Amino acid sequence: MYVAVKGGEQAIANAHKLLSEKRRGDQAVPELEISQIKEQLGLSVDRVMTEGSLYDRELAAIAIKQAQGDLVEAIFLLRAYRTTLPRFGFSEPIETSRMEIQRRISSSFKDIPGGQVLGPTYDYTHRLIDFALEIPDNGNSETCRAEVAAEAIQNAMPRVADLLLAEGLIEDEATDNDRRPVADLTRDPLELPAERDARLQNLARGDEGFILSLAYSILRGFGASGHPFLGEIRFGEVTVELVPEELGFPIEVGEVSVTECIMFNRFMGSATTSPKFVRGYGLAFGHCERKAMAMAIIDYALRSRELGERSEYPAQDEEFVLFHSDNIQASGFVEHLKLPHYVDFQADLVLMRNRQGEFRDGKKEGRDERELEDEKAAKEAE
Amino acid sequence: MCMKNSDDIPLLKVESISKYYGRRIGCLGIEFELWPGEALGIVGESGSGKTTLLNCISGQLEPSEGAVWYSSNGGVIDMCNAPEPQRRLVMRTEMGTVYQNPRDGLRMHVSAGGNIGERLMANGLRHYGQVRRRALNWLEKVEIDQERIDDTPDTFSGGMQQRLQIARNLVTRPRLIFMDEPTSGLDVSVQARLLDLLRGLVTELDLSMVIVTHDLAVTRLLAHRLIVMRGGKAVESGLTDQVLDDPQHPYTQLLVSSILQP
Amino acid sequence: MKKQLKRQSNTGKDRPRIMAGYNFAYLDEQTKRMIRRTILKAVAIPGYQVPFGSREMPLPYGWGTGGIQVTASLIGPEDTLKVIDQGADDTTNAVSIRRFFSRTAGVHTTTRTREATIIQTRHRIPETHLRNGQIIVYQVPIPEPLRFIEPRAKEVLRMHALKEYGIMFVKLYEDISRYGRIAKAFDYPVLVNDRYVMSPSPIPKFDNPKMDCMPALQIFGAGREKRIYSVPPYTKVKSLDFEDYPFEVERWSRCCALCGSDNSYLDEIIMDDRGSKLFVCSDTDHCNERVAGGYKGNQAESIEEAQISTGTGARKCA
Numbered sequence: 001m002y003v004a005v006k007g008g009e010q011a012i013a014n015a016h017k018l019l020s021e022k023r024r025g026d027q028a029v030p031e032l033e034i035s036q037i038k039e040q041l042g043l044s045v046d047r048v049m050t051e052g053s054l055y056d057r058e059l060a061a062i063a064i065k066q067a068q069g070d071l072v073e074a075i076f077l078l079r080a081y082r083t084t085l086p087r088f089g090f091s092e093p094i095e096t097s098r099m100e101i102q103r104r105i106s107s108s109f110k111d112i113p114g115g116q117v118l119g120p121t122y123d124y125t126h127r128l129i130d131f132a133l134e135i136p137d138n139g140n141s142e143t144c145r146a147e148v149a150a151e152a153i154q155n156a157m158p159r160v161a162d163l164l165l166a167e168g169l170i171e172d173e174a175t176d177n178d179r180r181p182v183a184d185l186t187r188d189p190l191e192l193p194a195e196r197d198a199r200l201q202n203l204a205r206g207d208e209g210f211i212l213s214l215a216y217s218i219l220r221g222f223g224a225s226g227h228p229f230l231g232e233i234r235f236g237e238v239t240v241e242l243v244p245e246e247l248g249f250p251i252e253v254g255e256v257s258v259t260e261c262i263m264f265n266r267f268m269g270s271a272t273t274s275p276k277f278v279r280g281y282g283l284a285f286g287h288c289e290r291k292a293m294a295m296a297i298i299d300y301a302l303r304s305r306e307l308g309e310r311s312e313y314p315a316q317d318e319e320f321v322l323f324h325s326d327n328i329q330a331s332g333f334v335e336h337l338k339l340p341h342y343v344d345f346q347a348d349l350v351l352m353r354n355r356q357g358e359f360r361d362g363k364k365e366g367r368d369e370r371e372l373e374d375e376k377a378a379k380e381a382e
Numbered sequence: 383m384c385m386k387n388s389d390d391i392p393l394l395k396v397e398s399i400s401k402y403y404g405r406r407i408g409c410l411g412i413e414f415e416l417w418p419g420e421a422l423g424i425v426g427e428s429g430s431g432k433t434t435l436l437n438c439i440s441g442q443l444e445p446s447e448g449a450v451w452y453s454s455n456g457g458v459i460d461m462c463n464a465p466e467p468q469r470r471l472v473m474r475t476e477m478g479t480v481y482q483n484p485r486d487g488l489r490m491h492v493s494a495g496g497n498i499g500e501r502l503m504a505n506g507l508r509h510y511g512q513v514r515r516r517a518l519n520w521l522e523k524v525e526i527d528q529e530r531i532d533d534t535p536d537t538f539s540g541g542m543q544q545r546l547q548i549a550r551n552l553v554t555r556p557r558l559i560f561m562d563e564p565t566s567g568l569d570v571s572v573q574a575r576l577l578d579l580l581r582g583l584v585t586e587l588d589l590s591m592v593i594v595t596h597d598l599a600v601t602r603l604l605a606h607r608l609i610v611m612r613g614g615k616a617v618e619s620g621l622t623d624q625v626l627d628d629p630q631h632p633y634t635q636l637l638v639s640s641i642l643q644p
Numbered sequence: 645m646k647k648q649l650k651r652q653s654n655t656g657k658d659r660p661r662i663m664a665g666y667n668f669a670y671l672d673e674q675t676k677r678m679i680r681r682t683i684l685k686a687v688a689i690p691g692y693q694v695p696f697g698s699r700e701m702p703l704p705y706g707w708g709t710g711g712i713q714v715t716a717s718l719i720g721p722e723d724t725l726k727v728i729d730q731g732a733d734d735t736t737n738a739v740s741i742r743r744f745f746s747r748t749a750g751v752h753t754t755t756r757t758r759e760a761t762i763i764q765t766r767h768r769i770p771e772t773h774l775r776n777g778q779i780i781v782y783q784v785p786i787p788e789p790l791r792f793i794e795p796r797a798k799e800v801l802r803m804h805a806l807k808e809y810g811i812m813f814v815k816l817y818e819d820i821s822r823y824g825r826i827a828k829a830f831d832y833p834v835l836v837n838d839r840y841v842m843s844p845s846p847i848p849k850f851d852n853p854k855m856d857c858m859p860a861l862q863i864f865g866a867g868r869e870k871r872i873y874s875v876p877p878y879t880k881v882k883s884l885d886f887e888d889y890p891f892e893v894e895r896w897s898r899c900c901a902l903c904g905s906d907n908s909y910l911d912e913i914i915m916d917d918r919g920s921k922l923f924v925c926s927d928t929d930h931c932n933e934r935v936a937g938g939y940k941g942n943q944a945e946s947i948e949e950a951q952i953s954t955g956t957g958a959r960k961c962a
Contacts, residue, residue, distance in 0.1 A: 008739040080702040083675075084666060189695040189870035192798055270404050319797055329868045332705030336785065339707060339737050343730045343767045343926055346912055347829030347848040350894045355823060467806045474810075489814070493821055496814045503817065504810025510820055510886040532821050 023068050037061040046286025047071055051327065052078030053186060053205050054085075055256050055285050072207075072327050079328055082186070090182075092241040092250050096234065096260045097159050103287075104234035106160045108264060112232075114157030119235065120287075160232040161262050161279060170264065170277040190322060199302050199322060203295045204283060206325030214301075214315040215294035222313040223301050228263040228280060235259045235287050259284045261292035265300045270308050278307065391453055393418050393558060393590050399438050399448035401431075407614040408434035412448075414609060414619065418557070421584060421591040423605030423622060425598060425637070431614035432594045433562055439592065440560040441473055452476075452558075474504055478551030482563040484543035487550070488535045494521065494546055495531040501554045520549040524579060541572035545579065552583060561593040565600055577603050598637065602626060610634045669716040669749040675699055679717035679872070683863060686874035691836030692804070693787050698870040708741055709867025711764045711783035718779060718863075719745065719762060724752045726760035731768035731909065731926035738766070757929050767830070769851040771908045771930040774860035776877055782845040784866040787873065789833040789843040809841050812884065820889055829894070835882045836875055844881075850893045850909045855881040900925045901943035903934035 024031065038045055038061045048060040052075045060078060067073035103119025106112050164170040183198035185205070190198060203211060219227060237257045241250035261282035269275035280300030282292035302318055304311035314320050324330065392415035401408035409431035416422050424432045437443035439450050441461050450461040454472050461469060481487040488497055498520050499513040507513055514531070521528050524545035526538075535543050544564055551559060564580070565573040581604060584591060593604055601608055601622055608625045610618040610633065618631040629635045667673065675697075682696040701709040719725065725745055729738040733755040741764060742753050754760050757772040766783040774780060790800045793811050803809065812833060819827040826832075832849035836842045844852060845864060855862065855875060862875040875881060885891040899906045901922045908930060910923040922943060925931035 008734045008736045009743065012736060012739060012743075076700075076704070079700040083699045083701065084670070084672065086672065186700070187697045189697060191695070272404055319795075323797075328700065329705045332707060332709075333785070333868055334706075335704060336706030339766070340730045340735050341767070341846075342911055343848055343909070344830040344846050346910070346926075347850070347894060349912065351827060351829045354825075358824065466802075470806055470808065474808075492814055493818060495821055496818050499817055500810050500814045503813035504808060508813070508885075508887050510817060511888045513817060513886075514821075 023066070032065055034058065034061045034065060037064050043287060044069070044071060044074075046284070046288050047208060047291070048074045048078060049285040050288050050291060051075045051205055051207065052082065054078050054082045072331055076328050076331075089242055089244070091253070092243060094238045094240060094256070094258065096238055096258070097162070098156050099234060099236040099238050099258075099260075101153055101157055101234060101236040102257075103236070104157060104232065105230075106232045107230040108160065108232075112160055113163070114154055117153060157234075159234075159262065161264075164231075164264075164277060168276070171267075171279065173279065192319060192322075193305065194318060194322060196299070196303070196306075199318070200281060200283075200295075200299060202322045202325055203298055206295075207327035207330065208288070208291045208294070210325050210327070210330075211298055212290060212294040214321060215297035217313070218297055218301050218315045223315045228265045228297060228300060230293070231262040231264045231279070233259065233261045233289055233292065235289070257286055259286065259288050259292040261289070261296045263293070263296040263300060267307060278303070391458070392416055393420075393453050394439065394592075395451040395453075396439055397449045397451070399435065399445045399450065401434050401438055401443065402446045407431070409438070409611070409614045412609070412611075412616055414616075416558075416590055416592065418590055419588050420607065421589075421593065421605045423601030423608045424592065424594045424611060425596065425601055425608060426611035427596055427637075430611040432611050434614075435611070436560055436562055436592065436594045440477065440479055441469055442479075455557075474501055475554055476557050478554075478556045478559040480544070480547050480551060480559065480561045480564050482566060484535065484540070484547055487547045488543060490536045491534055493532045493534055494526065494538075497535065497546060497550045498553050501550065505554060516553060517549075520553050523583070524549045525575075539572075541568050541576060544568065544576055548580070548583070552587065552589075555587060556589070558590045558592075561591065561595075563595055563597075564593070565595070565597065573600075580604060598626060610637065666748055668721075669719050669745065670701070671699065671713065671716045675713075676717040679713055682872045683714065683717070683874065686863065686872050687861070687876050689840075690875055690879050691840030691842040691873060693842075693866075693871040693873045695870055696872050698867045701867065703740070703744065705868035706785060707737060708764070708766060708783040710865030710869075710872070711766070711781045711867075712741060712744065712865075713867060714781045714863050714865035714872060715745065715762055715764050716749075718781070719749055719751060721749070721751060723761045724754050724759055726754050726757060726763045726929075727765075728763070728768060728770070728927075728929075729766040730911075731770070732928040734928065755929050756933075767846050767848075768909070768926060769847055769854045771905075771925070771927045772933075773854075774858060776859035778860040780858075780860050780862050782847075782862065782864045784843065784845045784864045784871075785868075786831075787843055787864065787866040787869050787871040789831075789841050804840060807839065812841055813886075816884060816886065816889075820886070826885065826889065826891075832891075833884050835884060837879050838882075841884070842873065842875075842881075848894065848909060849883065849891070852881070852883045852891070853893065857881070896923060898923050899941060900931060900934075901941040903931045903939045904941040905931070905934055905939070 038057050041061075041064065044064055045057050045060045048063060048071055049055050049057065052060065052063070054060075056078075059081065060074065063074035063077040064071070066077060101114075101117055101119075103121060104114070104117045106116065161170055165172060183195060183201060185198060185201050190202065194202070217223060235257070237255050239252050240254050240256055242253045243250045259282075263280035263282075264277045265280060267276055267278045278300065280296035280298075280303075282295030282299065284292045284295070298315060298321060301313075301315045302321060304316045305318070311317065394416040396412060396414050399412045400410045412435055414422065424435060426432045434443065438445040438448075439461070441450075445462060448462075451458055452461050452472065454476055459468060459472065464472075479487065489500070492500075495514060495517040498517040499507075502513050502516060517531060518528050521531060526542055526545055526549075530538070535546055538546065548564075565576055568576065577600060583589065584604070591604070593600070595601060605622045608619060608622045609616050610625065610631065612633050618625060618629065618634045625634060626638055629638045669676075671679075678697060682694050686692065686694045698710065699713060701712055703709055703712060715725070725742065727733065727738045727742040727745075729735040732738065733742075745751055746753055757763065757770040757774070760778065762779050762781060763770065763774070764781040764783065769780065788797075788800055790803060790812060793815050794800050794803065803811070816826050819825065828849065830848045831843055831846040832852055834842050834844050834852060834855065844855060857878050857880065858875070859877050861877055864873045866872070883891040894909075896910050898910070900908060900910060902924050905925055908925045908927060911926045913922045913924060914920075915922055924941075
């Protein structure tokens with residue numbers, strides 16, 4: 001007896017109900033507060049904001065909760081919400097040299113003006129599971145309070161790249177002041193060859209894992225020759241300014257925290273340009289050092305065409321990198337295989353059965369008689 | 383720009399072609415004419431600019447200066463400035479290029495038949511049986527076993543790959559063919575067979591040819607005229623036998639003396 | 645209309661069903677205008693893939709975001725929408741998309757092909773002939789018919805621009821040499837208006853002939869790949885083939901077990917673990933209409949309806 005499958009709508013609704021139940025988990029355990037996610041899963045929030053292309057800690061935290069901690073799903077939620085937001089203006093470029101520094105290091109110089117500021121970092125921690133964290137330290141926050149320095153960190157720390165610039169040892173990027181509209185991949189399709197602004201936006205939105213692995217491939221030799229130097233990585237708060245049309249001068253609209261990374265790469269010069277260091281640039285919302293560094297490495301790798309260098313590895317291949325970096329596109333397309341495909345599969349079944357039939361009937365592999373005759377005729381004709 | 387094509391104008395007229403890579407010279411001020419049915423050899427050591435020149439005149443590289451006039455079936459066209467559709471049409475119907483490395487000129491994962499048939503189908507042939515017949519025909523012409531028609535070139539020997547490249551180019555009966563070191567990388571007996579085959583085809587099809595090589599023996603066999611290049615410049619040119627038997631320029635003399643005389 | 649979503653700290657049970665706070669059909673009017681401009685261009689150049697600023701939708705890429713954006717920018721309150729997936733109105737993704745539009749646009753929906761003004765589809769063209777004035781919107785995963793032959797976008801663009809399709813035929817040639825036939829069962833490439841080679845989306849090649857000179861407007865949306873293309877009404881659509889290996893469609897040696905139709909696309913249903921099979925129309929509306937009209941297949945007596953179940957283990961929430 002054949003049973004026709006019906007009632008998808010009810011089934012979907014039920015599945016979603018079940019999902020809500022799973023999300024909540026054991027009712028005996030207190031429900032997560034959004035503020036807890038914001039405060040205690042801050043790095044997740046940062047990643048979701050970066051790849052979700054939307055700076056909103058509250059929304060990102062809700063998305064993480066809604067997605068049961070699946071960050072790609074949370075990024076998706078943020079992106080879809082972002083689509084519905086009206087755009088009322090463009091901010092001025094943020095000035096990271098005036099960043100309120102929380103962390104700033106350079107591995108290219110032992111000491112730099114303003115000093116090395118370690119800030120909050122997992123570097124040099126021993127990755128030993130801290131069993132003390134198993135039991136919440138209710139109210140007793142003494143153990144996790146850092147001491148405050150006697151004097152404030154000086155603001156306005158010059159960027160390390162600017163120090164080299166004074167000597168003419170690094171390319172000058174400040175020349176691009178023509179104010180042409182900056183590419184926006186959330187409004188316009190990616191066009192190739194892509195300019196650096198579009199590439200950087202793509203990388204900033206790109207999946208951390210993908211960008212990281214590509215950067216790794218370069219360092220292992222599947223990419224640009226030599227190995228880049230970490231010019232500087234800094235993390236802290238910058239102000240966002242906007243010039244309202246009716247005012248004509250910038251006003252401060254808020255503050256965002258960002259991680260910025262500049263890598264130095266050797267460029268040996270060409271017939272017309274002198275040898276110098278060139279930059280790879282990375283920027284992420286919040287504290288995302290791994291992402292910002294990987295991005296800076298890929299940014300440089302993708303400049304091979306512009307710098308007249310050979311590009312022969314995946315990470316230098318603009319089409320390959322830019323078309324495959326987005327985890328929302330990638331996961332959507334990979335997971336679409338869960339959708340029914342039985343019409344197409346039926347078509348392939350028909351094809352495959354025909355092929356098998358021919359194979360069993362002992363016909364010459366892949367040819368039919370008409371063709372064999374053709375060949376015979378052709379031979380005779382010669 | 384279109385003049386009537388007739389016998390008293392050259393098939394290809396190259397006017398003062400130069401190509402710079404930054405400040406480095408690829409080739410400088412090269413001029414020549416190629417007449418229907420003629421084979422021109424460009425010789426020189428590697429780095430002398432001969433491949434750069436070939437790429438400039440075969441439409442694969444934009445020269446920095448100069449012009450290339452090709453007298454196509456539809457009139458004379460300026461190969462450096464013609465609209466891309468027109469240029470690509472001429473390149474796939476009236477011209478062919480045989481590359482030094484067969485990987486540049488063949489689709490390695492497409493069968494021999496498909497490789498030969500591509501130009502026919504690109505030019506509108508929509509009959510499988512005819513494509514196949516002509517592919518078989520050409521396999522025989524270039525001395526490849528017809529049984530191999532469904533095999534891919536990556537299963538072929540180097541000599542067979544070069545012969546397949548030739549078949550793939552000649553199947554549409556082009557008028558002009560460019561060859562870049564077609565015999566280097568092959569061992570001597572295979573070279574001789576390929577050259578023999580080429581000589582036969584050039585005569586049979588009344589082909590014009592520009593052949594780049596470092597091997598003077600190849601030009602002796604195939605080329606009517608020679609251009610000797612060094613440092614991107616033409617240092618000597620003339621009839622092949624004349625240049626090889628009585629070289630004038632010291633560099634040509636050096637080249638000639640460095641090979642064994644037959 | 646105000647587009648700001650009211651933030652709700654409450655994610656619990658009392659969320660309103662109608663999505664207040666979103667614009668009609670989700671997209672803002674500016675985006676819709678951009679997509680309409682793209683569609684106009686696509687209609688003007690049949691078969692040409694027009695890039696557009698595809699937005700991120702609340703449904704995943706690859707699940708019909710292109711089709712949804714096209715439908716969202718075309719649909720008006722007086723439209724009647726039909727959504728099918730694999731030919732059926734009640735497959736999960738079709739249900740989900742239909743629900744999306746009833747929630748965001750409140751439009752009338754139908755399962756009847758004849759009643760619909762807009763039909764959004766994945767992988768099928770309805771068996772019922774579409775008429776002039778209807779619009780069929782295809783969901784497209786990979787709009788580029790040359791993608792698996794030449795993955796380079798820049799090179800492919802040039803091939804389309806110069807109408808250099810030799811390599812496409814090399815592919816067909818290779819199929820015949822290897823398999824004795826063109827081994828493409830779905831997403832079978834077509835030439836539109838004698839100019840552009842186009843992907844018909846992964847419909848079975850059985851449906852290809854329906855595209856030729858179809859009275860309805862056909863629009864194809866690829867969200868992830870950010871392309872829209874179109875076949876205007878009454879436009880020539882030819883499936884690529886060789887003169888001596890002409891295009892042909894699948895044939896079944898049997899009829900639909902429910903309605904007895906002998907000329908519709910059939911789905912194969914595996915009935916038990918001994919491999920007994922049943923063939924039924926993939927187009928559920930077509931089948932129902934025939935059954936209602938008194939047509940009968942050989943199994944029509946023993947049909948029963950069931951619900952898809954969700955849940956784990958012993959638990960069922962059907």
